Amino acid sequence: xxxxxxxxxxxxxxxxxxxxxxxxxxxxxxxxxxxxxxxxxxxxxxxxxxxxxxxxxxxxxxxxxxxxxxxxxxxxxxxxxxxxxxxxxxxxxxxxxxxxxxxxxxxxxxxxxxxxxxxxxxxxxxxxxxxxxxxxxxxxxxxxxxxxxxxxxxxxxxxxxxxxxxxxxxxxxxxxxxxxxxxxxxxxxxxxxxxxxxxxxxxxxxxxxxxxxxxxxxxxxxxxxxxxxxxxxxxxxxxxxxxxxxxxxxxxxxxxxxxxxxxxxxxxxxxxxxxxxxxxxxxxxxxxxxxxxxxxxxxxxxxxxxxxxxxxxxxxxx
Numbered sequence: 001x002x003x004x005x006x007x008x009x010x011x012x013x014x015x016x017x018x019x020x021x022x023x024x025x026x027x028x029x030x031x032x033x034x035x036x037x038x039x040x041x042x043x044x045x046x047x048x049x050x051x052x053x054x055x056x057x058x059x060x061x062x063x064x065x066x067x068x069x070x071x072x073x074x075x076x077x078x079x080x081x082x083x084x085x086x087x088x089x090x091x092x093x094x095x096x097x098x099x100x101x102x103x104x105x106x107x108x109x110x111x112x113x114x115x116x117x118x119x120x121x122x123x124x125x126x127x128x129x130x131x132x133x134x135x136x137x138x139x140x141x142x143x144x145x146x147x148x149x150x151x152x153x154x155x156x157x158x159x160x161x162x163x164x165x166x167x168x169x170x171x172x173x174x175x176x177x178x179x180x181x182x183x184x185x186x187x188x189x190x191x192x193x194x195x196x197x198x199x200x201x202x203x204x205x206x207x208x209x210x211x212x213x214x215x216x217x218x219x220x221x222x223x224x225x226x227x228x229x230x231x232x233x234x235x236x237x238x239x240x241x242x243x244x245x246x247x248x249x250x251x252x253x254x255x256x257x258x259x260x261x262x263x264x265x266x267x268x269x270x271x272x273x274x275x276x277x278x279x280x281x282x283x284x285x286x287x288x289x290x291x292x293x294x295x296x297x298x299x300x301x302x303x304x305x306x307x308x309x310x311x312x313x314x315x316x317x318x
């Protein structure tokens with residue numbers, strides 16, 4: 001392969017920016033960038049550009065923002081970029097007409113050790129499931145989701161104090177280096193791929209929604225704690241809490257600790273003091289430390305309790 005291939009980079013969030021930055025720093029030729037259309041955000045619903053677009057503009061890179069990846073107009077524009085290689089980091093599923101275009105293929109960076117945690121939220125689910133290790137994988141895209149031939153993998157330990165945000169940052173950095181190594185191998189014609197192992201029940205990473213982010217207080221304390229850290233700081237594990245005057249609101253819990261201890265309180269019982277609060281579960285207690293009440297700002301638990309007129313009136317609705 002020629003030493004400086006024309007690369008088209010596809011990505012949208014901050015996670016993808018690190019890989020694009022790494023390629024530019026190493027003098028690779030970025031022929032163009034594909035990212036999501038600008039979206040309305042905030043109270044004013046002003047259009048917000050993706051993190052990748054904002055970064056690409058700093059370097060004067062051509063940016064395409066297709067709504068439909070199968071449209072004739074987009075594919076005409078993509079072909080005009082004459083890509084030799086395409087790289088995908090945190091983007092959409094590509095139609096075959098797109099991923100088959102470059103002579104040297106299209107590869108993807110995925111934030112897990114495939115075949116485990118295929119899907120939209122691999123970082124979150126690795127923590128939610130209590131894993132102590134995860135990693136990143138580069139693979140050539142094929143017609144299915146996250147199933148292609150593996151190029152490289154690198155393992156990353158998950159510390160007990162990690163949450164989704166801290167693990168995101170670790171994998172973003174390790175992943176950007178893996179993207180660079182992968183491109184180097186492709187350029188040097190040294191790529192040796194391996195098929196993903198066949199598993200009867202590979203662990204999955206489905207899209208997060210209001211149902212699978214809701215706290216199940218009938219679960220074990222450690223599982224609830226892992227759900228909280230696996231969804232912190234976005235989108236947040238949540239529950240319904242009853243306040244004074246029978247008012248019920250969503251309460252997001254972003255940080256907690258847990259205790260496995262014998263206790264006789266009914267599951268969901270809130271025991272609150274002036275500066276701390278614990279919630280009874282079947283095998284111990286959950287201690288919320290950073291929370292956000294619906295319509296309010298994120299705050300420590302002491303500040304939350306300070307804003308509640310009667311702590312004894314707090315109760316969970318689950």
